[in-house]
Amino acid sequence: MNLRERKKRRTRDALLRAALELFATRGYEETTVDDIAAAVDVSQRTFFRYFAGKEETAFFVPRLAETLVVEALRTRPPDEAPLEALRRAVLESWDAINEAVVELVPIELHMRVYRVIESTPALLAAHLRRSAELEEQLACIIAEREGLDVDLDPRPRIVVALFGGVIRVTERLWSAGDDVTLDGMRQLTTTYLDQVGPALAGNWRARPSP
Amino acid sequence: MNLRERKKRRTRDALLRAALELFATRGYEETTVDDIAAAVDVSQRTFFRYFAGKEETAFFVPRLAETLVVEALRTRPPDEAPLEALRRAVLESWDAINEAVVELVPIELHMRVYRVIESTPALLAAHLRRSAELEEQLACIIAEREGLDVDLDPRPRIVVALFGGVIRVTERLWSAGDDVTLDGMRQLTTTYLDQVGPALAGNWRARPSP
DNA sequence: TGTCAACTGTCAGTGGCTGTCACTAGCCTC
DNA sequence: GAGGCTAGTGACAGCCACTGACAGTTGACA
Known part of the structure; x- marks a missing residue:
């Protein structure tokens, strides 16, 4: 890898870590892009050359995870039932996710940021939209596995929505x-x-929970 | 109703309609708050006294609809199974929704705006977050109907998520x-x-769809 | 009719984000 | 290894959503 490329990656990672650290400690809305840029000692303009927006930094890690889940579902044996395939794909990709995340940021920081995402309206909204997009991908894969057309048969989207x-x-x-x-x-x-x-299963009171 | 109150309502409705009309024809991102204010001939500052943000205008009608659905679920007979109650609440509230919406904006305009919501990332995100909040409300109602604690029994949230x-x-x-x-x-x-x-139901291929 | 309170406009300012342009630092060729 | 090329950068100007402060205007009510 070039010196140039190495330098680039270093700034990007530094920006990412600085951003997440600030989000986790100070909060998302309370952190300005200028703050992040200043923490890495680059201009605000440079920040925007690495990330499309402030939001993108918050979802850098989740984006990685999503990629891995999609990949995991793609390689599931085709004879598994849809819900089963989804379940196993998710359960099994966590190790890979964990591994990939640690390369970028301490897992503990990621957790703190995740809580910020859930408690910040703007981020929560973005998170849900991303989830919707992921679900669409998963539905397509399920449909393909079952030899169906996502637009004709509602079942793939329904299972994935439930899941x-x-x-x-x-x-x-x-x-x-x-x-x-x-x-x-x-x-x-x-x-x-x-x-x-x-x-x-129908009326819950008819068969009380354990 | 006061002259003052009438005047207020008139400006609000005018702003709302102007905003939706602009969103539907020109697009959400392409419409500035200044455009909306100008269309009604008030200052930008006044717009923000009626709506918390540009987004709020887009979701004014959906918000109404949500209120009515929640209300409908609350008045469902308590012996209905959860999923059944949800289904009927939604199906039956549409008439009320339709009625309430027409008072504010032509239903056809609302439809065009809805398409804008679904095709504008920022709005779609907000829409999903709102949906999530609505689902939380519904889950609480379901839990109450069944005499459960939402935080202890996952089933209310699961049915609502599916629904x-x-x-x-x-x-x-x-x-x-x-x-x-x-x-x-x-x-x-x-x-x-x-x-x-x-x-x-398990593997779909075992029992092919009609 | 005069006083009060609500409503509005103007202005100034912040923060996210983008375009432009000149400049520097790493890369590549001769 | 000197020179040109270009990716990456900083500085600056500007747009848009949104907010606070202050002053002017208009409906309500005694």
Whole structure:
């Protein structure tokens, strides 16, 4: 790799880390782009040459994770049922995600930023839109696996919507709780996905929960 | 109603209509707040006294609709199963929604704006966040109906997430298609909700779709 | 009719973001 | 290894959403 390229990557990583650090400590809205640029000692203009906007820094890590999940689903054995494939893809990609993230920022920082995302309206909105886009991708893959047309058969989008909903509920609970380990997340996801069946089974009071 | 209050309402409605009209014809990003204010011949500052931001005008009508859906769910007979109550609440509130919307803006304008919302990233993001908030409300109502604690039992949030997912898929299809009538929407919603069962039933290829 | 309070316009300022232009530092060729 | 080329940068000017402060205007009400 060139000196030039190395230098570029170094500034980008520095900007990224500085931004996330500031978001996590001071808050997103309270951090100006000038602050971030100043922390790395470059001009504001330079910041915008690396990131399309302030928002992009906050979602740099999540974007990585999404890529890996999509990849994981693509390589699932085609005989698995849709919901099963989704579940396994997510559960199994976490190791890869963890590995990739650590390269960029301390995992603990990422967690703090995630909480900021969930509690900042503008970021939460962006997060949900990104999730919607991811779900669209996943639906397409599912449809392809099953030999269906996403636009003709609603089922791929429906399963993915359901799945995405469960994941989002899980993420929120996970980031809010204390057990921020990988296994904790896996545990939570499995438990919640297992609740889908019961949740849809008619009147809950007829068969009380354990 | 006072002359003052009437005047106020008139400016607000004028601003709202001007904004929506501009969004629908020129696009959201292409419309500045100054444009909207100028169209009604008030200062930009006045616009911000009526709406918290440009975004708020775009979601004025949807907000109304949400209120009515929540209300409809609250008055559903308590013996209905959760998913059933949600389905009926939505299906039945459309008449009320339609009625309330027409008071403010031509329904056809609202439809055009809805398409703008779905095709403008910033608005889509906001829309999804609003939906998430609505879903949280609905989950709480469901939980209350069933005598559960939303934070302890995941099922209320899961059904609502599933339901919300289906509604969103439906909305998108509806606004994209040609049949923008109320009955068309009801039809679509019913069809899609009926697909939920099959979508979750294991491997789809084992029992091919009709 | 005069007083008060609500509503509005003007102005100045902040923060995100973009275009432009000149300049410097790394790269590549001769 | 000197020179030109170009990617990367900083400085500056400007747009747009949004906010605070202050002054002027207009409806309400005694």
